[in-house]
Amino acid sequence: MGDQSWDPTTRATVQKIPLLTVKAGPRDKEEWQKRLKEELQALIKYIEINKAGDLDWFTIKPSNKEGTHWSGKCWYVHDLIKYEFDFQFDIPATYPATAPEIELPELEGKTAKMYRGGKICLTIHFKPLWAKNSPHFGIAHALCLGLAPWLAAEVPFLVESGAVKAKA
């Protein structure tokens, strides 16, 4: 984590998120449960950190009881206007070696920094970092290092280009 690709706040925040210990994907029945617990704990911690720092920027919950599909809302305040988007992702089978691919379906086709299906393009630094820290990084880390920077980078651009309008 010695690279300079994230802003200092993000890096400081990431360091506060507890690292995960269980290396298990959705295919591992028992271990996944443990992993899921750790994921949840990390998320709770992250959210608490955010709330304490008035940096709250998303809500999230697992959409199925296995905990392999997650959805929630994320928002970004630009020019005192709050832009809110739905996001979702699946836990890949190779998780935690592979990072989850976060989708913002609303914004599909509105920006170049996005793959088909509304998956966001993460920075080139994300994957090596994730690989390096696997299996210690979890969903919370992915949100913190993936979605948050992406929103910060793309929303102002989207707003200025007129692709996104504030919800009245």
Next chain:
Amino acid sequence: MADLSLENLLSGLEAAQQKKSKTRLSERNVVELVAKLKALGLLGEELLYTTNGKEYVTRERAVAEVKAAVRAAGGRIPLVDLPSQLGLDLVHCERAADAVVAASGGAITLSQGELFSTAYFDGLAAEVDDSLQEAGVVSVGDLARRFGLGAEMIGSVLSERVASGAVRGRMEAGVVYTQAYLARIKAQLRGALRGAVSPVPIPALVKELGIEGLASLNALVPTLIEDLTAEGSVAGKLVAGAASWVPASYVASQQDAVKRFFQQNGYIGYDTAKQYGIPAPKQFLAQHFPDGIALDSAFVSPAVVDQVEATVEEAMAGGGWCDVAPHVPSILSLGDTAALLAKCKAVAAASSGGQAQVLSGTCVVAAAMLEGIKQQLLEAARAAADEAHKAKKARGGGGGGAAAAAAAKAAAAAEASSKKAAAAADSGSDDDWDMGGKKGKKGKSGGKKGKGGGGGKAAKGGGGSSGGKAAGIQAAAAELGSSSSVLSMDSLAQRVIELHPDTEGAGADGDLPSAIASELRPPVVAEYERALHAIFTAGAEKRRRLREAAAAALDAAYERLQLYAHGAELFASDEAASATLQRHLLRGAAAECADALLRYLAADDEEAQGAGGGAEGGAPLGDAAGGALLPAQRSTVLKHLGPDVKGAATSMVDKLNGGSVEAFQAELEAAAEAAGLRLRRLDKKAERSLVFAQRKAWEAAATAAADPSALLALAVPLLLARQHGRLVSLPGRALGAGLEALRSGPGALPEEACQLLSDFHAAVVEQLKLQSGGGGAEEADELARQLEELMPRIRALAVGGGEAAGDA
């Protein structure tokens, strides 16, 4: 953690997300937010900023904090302390303080930048009461200094507390004191006043009491003294605006002293009375001695007046004078002495009856004495007028316009007394003289108008003589002014002293003689004036005649001079003849002119006339038509002339001995102008008529002439006059040149006539030579016969003109 179920964790996640996010707005955002809220009107205008800019405060909060601050500070807090305590701007603090004061209903007051609560004043009053009971007196000023409050404010606070009894004492004029203290001061005063035998200044008394520092207590002292007087504890009174205490005993003794002095001396000066301590001596004395006389500087008893009256009566009876100054108290001023004199019945009666006069303020002079002195002075004035007239003549100041100028100068330079004298001269001169003056003016103006006119001569003469008369008067007036030796105040006073040596140094300033002199001066001056006029009038008529005759002679001589000068121009080409002619003219006509002018100038001057007349062999000056003057006579006249004509006249006489008629004419005109005369130039017409008249005269003379030389001397000019229309005065030596002139020029005589004339001339010359040389009788007879033959022809030529000559 591991024991937590998945559900728990899920709900934990839910809960974590439900939890309200702690708002962490940036300061910038908050400021904006607040601004937004204010803009929306949700916060109203109530929001204040703290001085560090970190907080917003509402007004209510500020008011509450101010209240708390007052309480915390013990009931008194300066407004300037509030900003630092509350972290609010002073303006807001002040506003909040105002709100607090308004809301407190009197419990909290704002005064001189400080907030006070009632409790604070109560505490203060208690403290003051303590110190008052201890010291007996406290001044509000001291308290104000001690508590750092305005004297006025603490005064009002204390007066409230004194009234309510919180402070036990009396408050008066900025001092709070206890009854006991007042009683003590009063007792001290009583002691001091009772002990006083002479006036005591209140400030000194206050100093004795040891309360001089307390201005307000000082102010109480007069009241206390009055109290004491009223209750009869002390006898006396406060005087001079309660500035000093005068004990009754002192007043009594003082008045006694004044009365004693007055009774002993018969007078008392107000100064003396004042020294005795009587503030208004005049009233005091008038009250105590109703029959006394109040003067400006002193109060005098009637006895003094009686004394003065006796002295005056004595002097009056003796026909002398007296100075009352030695008989009145020495302290009386001059004015007072005069006033006292006015009060004397004898003096008043005498001066109103004309029996005496009060002079020099304090001297009473009997009318008899004054009359005596006056007679003496009049006598002296007459003598002085005589002298003055003689002196004037000696100065030669009486003649014509020259004297007028001199008189004007003298008048301007004369001192004040001379002005008075001149005025007296004007008013004193009788009608004749006024008329004379007017005539003179008229004459002068007439003379000016007469320029070129026929009547110029007469007008000139009149103007000259009466102008001279007027000038004479002026000169006399000036004489009066300058004759300080006789008529000045000083000399008159000196005379008075000589007549009455005892008057010297008498009077208020030792000026009785001058007072008498000034009293008598107007009549004396008038007398002088009158005498002078009388003398002047006597000589005036004679002088006028002389002047007129001289002026006429001057005019006639000047005409002749001009005619001959014009004629002489005929010989301008012949230098020798011209010079001869010029000299001849200067000796003849020019000398006549000069003499006439000198006579005119000398007309007023008897002495000069006398001098002139005294010279042997000369014609008397007094005779205007008389013959030529001798050089000695001329110089005598010149010597006596006034300075303004002397120069011109002298150079004129000098030119007589020169060789140029023109130069003499210029000088003559200058001299005449200086003398106030105007010489008339001949115009062509007048010249022709004069030439004609002269020709006729000469013709008559030629007809009658028996002597050949005389006939020749007449014939040549006569012929010249006929030929050229100009008169020529030819001396015998110039006759040859005259013949030459006849022979040449326009209208020349025929050759035979000229030959005849030159033959006759040669024969006459020959005869004269023979007569002087004493030649042979035969030759003389021969010549006489020859001349006898020629004479009728010449006579015919001269009388009959050129045509007759041809016949002869």
